[in-house]
Amino acid sequence: MMEQREFDEDVMPSAIDDDEDVFKDLLNVPADWSANDCLSTGIFNSFDPNEVVYRAQKKPCKTVGKYVMGDLLGEGSYGKVKEVLDSETLVRCAAKILKKKKLKRIPNGEKNVLNEIQLLKTLRHLNVIELVDVIVNEEKEKMYLLLEYCVGGLQDMLEHSPGSKFPCWQAHNYFSQLINGLEYLHSRGIIHKDIKPGNLLLTLDETLKISDFGTAEALSPFDPEGICASSQGSPAFQPPEIANGADEYSGFKIDIWSSGVTLYNLVTGEYPFEGDNVYRLFEAIGKCNIQIPSFVTEPLRSLLVGMLKKDPKKRFTLRTIQTHPWFVCRHPRTSEKVPFPPLRGDFMHNMTVLPYLFNYHSCETPSDNEEEYITEQLIKDRPNGSTSVPIDDVNDPSKRPWHKPIMCNVKKMASCRLS
Numbered sequence: 307m308m309e310q311r312e313f314d315e316d317v318m319p320s321a322i323d324d325d326e327d328v329f330k331d332l333l334n335v336p337a338d339w340s341a342n343d344c345l346s347t348g349i350f351n352s353f354d355p356n357e358v359v360y361r362a363q364k365k366p367c368k369t370v371g372k373y374v375m376g377d378l379l380g381e382g383s384y385g386k387v388k389e390v391l392d393s394e395t396l397v398r399c400a401a402k403i404l405k406k407k408k409l410k411r412i413p414n415g416e417k418n419v420l421n422e423i424q425l426l427k428t429l430r431h432l433n434v435i436e437l438v439d440v441i442v443n444e445e446k447e448k449m450y451l452l453l454e455y456c457v458g459g460l461q462d463m464l465e466h467s468p469g470s471k472f473p474c475w476q477a478h479n480y481f482s483q484l485i486n487g488l489e490y491l492h493s494r495g496i497i498h499k500d501i502k503p504g505n506l507l508l509t510l511d512e513t514l515k516i517s518d519f520g521t522a523e524a525l526s527p528f529d530p531e532g533i534c535a536s537s538q539g540s541p542a543f544q545p546p547e548i549a550n551g552a553d554e555y556s557g558f559k560i561d562i563w564s565s566g567v568t569l570y571n572l573v574t575g576e577y578p579f580e581g582d583n584v585y586r587l588f589e590a591i592g593k594c595n596i597q598i599p600s601f602v603t604e605p606l607r608s609l610l611v612g613m614l615k616k617d618p619k620k621r622f623t624l625r626t627i628q629t630h631p632w633f634v635c636r637h638p639r640t641s642e643k644v645p646f647p648p649l650r651g652d653f654m655h656n657m658t659v660l661p662y663l664f665n666y667h668s669c670e671t672p673s674d675n676e677e678e679y680i681t682e683q684l685i686k687d688r689p690n691g692s693t694s695v696p697i698d699d700v701n702d703p704s705k706r707p708w709h710k711p712i713m714c715n716v717k718k719m720a721s722c723r724l725s
C-alpha cells in the first residue's frame with residue numbers, strides 16, 4: 307500500500323490547481339510538457355488522492371496589547387481588518403491594521419486616518435461605529451484601530467441577495483437606523499460625506515453602524531448652514547451640486563442625497579444614475595433626470611423623489627424624512643429576510659480567535675464534555691495596560707509577556723456571541 311502523506315490543507319489545492327507552471331519552471335521542465343509527461347519521467351510522483359491525509363494548518367497565536375488576534379474579516383484600500391478578542395472583557399472586536407508605508411502611498415491616507423480617529427473618539431451613538439482603542443507600534447510603523455465587531459456590511463448582503471436588493475421591511479429597518487445615526491452626527495455638526503451601503507455595517511443583533519469616517523468633516527460651530535468645500539466620497543453617491551462642480555455646498559444636504567441613493571439601491575438593487583466612466587456618471591447626476599422603477603410605489607416613491615431633489619434647498623431635511631409616511635409606517639415582514647453572508651463558509655459567524663488560543667495552550671479540539679475555565683492569568687499577567695505594545699508572537703517564549711498555561715471555558719467561549 308502506498309505511503310500516507312500529510313499536506314497542509316491551505317497549501318495543497320492551490321499548488322495543484324494554479325501553480326503547475328511555477329513547478330515546471332522550478333524543476334526545469336519544458337513548458338509544453340503535460341502533467342502525464344512529468345509523471346512518466348518520474349519527475350512528479352503520482353499518488354492516490356484517497357491516500358492523502360489532510361492536516362489543519364497550525365494557527366500561531368498573536369496578540370496586540372491585550373487583544374488576541376483571529377482571522378481576517380476583510381480588506382479595504384487602507385489595510386486588513388482582523389477579528390480580535392479583548393482578553394480583559396472577552397468582547398469581540400475588529401482591528402483595522404494600518405501600515406504607515408501604505409498610508410503614504412494613498413492620497414490623503416495619513417490625514418484621513420487621523421481625521422477618522424479624532425472624530426470617532428468624540429462620538430458615542432448606537433448607530434455609529436465605536437472606536438474602542440488605538441494601538442500604535444512605532445517600531446513596526448503600524449497602527450491598530452480597534453472597532454466594535456460587526457458581522458458584515460449592507461453591500462456584502464446586497465451582493466448575496468436575489469436581485470441585489472432587500473425586501474421593503476428589511477430596507478426600512480436599516481434605513482431608519484441610518485437616519486437615526488445621521489441625526490446624531492448632524493446634531494454634532496459632523497458631515498459623513500460617504501454614506502453608502504459599503505459603509506453601513508451590522509452587528510449580530512442587526513444594529514446598523516455608520517462606519518468609515520475618513521472623509522467626514524466636523525463643521526465650525528459658528529456655521530449654521532453647514533457649508534463644506536471638499537468631498538472625496540464615492541462618485542455614484544455624489545449629489546448634482548458636486549457633480550456640477552460647485553465650490554461650496556450644504557454638508558447636511560450631501561448626506562441626505564447619498565442616503566437617498568442608498569435607499570434607492572437597497573430597495574431596487576440599482577443606482578439612480580449610471581455612467582461608463584466618472585465623467586459620464588457625473589453628467590447624468592448633474593442633469594438629475596431621475597427614473598424610479600414602476601414597482602416602487604407610493605409612499606416610498608415620494609420619499610425617494612424628495613431625497614433626490616436636484617436643488618439642495620428643496621431636498622428633504624432629516625425632519626421631513628422622519629415624518630414621511632413611508633418612514634413612520636410599520637412594514638409587515640411579508641418576504642424572507644436576506645441573511646448575513648457567510649464568512650469563509652460560516653453562516654454562524656463563530657469567533658475565529660478560539661483556534662489560535664487552543665493552539666497556544668496546546669489544547670486539543672474541544673470535546674463536548676470538556677469543562678474548562680477561562681483563566682484569570684491571561685488577564686492578570688498581561689503587560690500592564692500599555693496601549694503602545696509591539697505585537698508579541700506568544701509562540702516565541704522569549705517574547706511572551708505571559709505564558710502560564712490557561713484553561714479555556716471552551717463551551718462558553720464557543721457559544722458566546724460577544725458583540
Ligand SMILES: Nc1ncnc2c1ncn2[C@@H]1O[C@H](COP(=O)(O)OP(=O)(O)OP(=O)(O)O)[C@@H](O)[C@H]1O
Pocket residue numbers: 379380381382383384385386387399400402435453454455456457458459504505507517518
Ligand atoms: N468593525 C468591523 N467589524 C467587522 N468587519 C469589519 C469591520 N470594519 C471593517 N470590516 C470588514 O473589513 C472590510 C474592510 O473594511 P475597511 O473599512 O478597511 O474598508 P472598506 O470601507 O470596505 O473599503 P475602503 O476603505 O477601501 O473604502 C470591510 O469590507 C468589512 O468586511
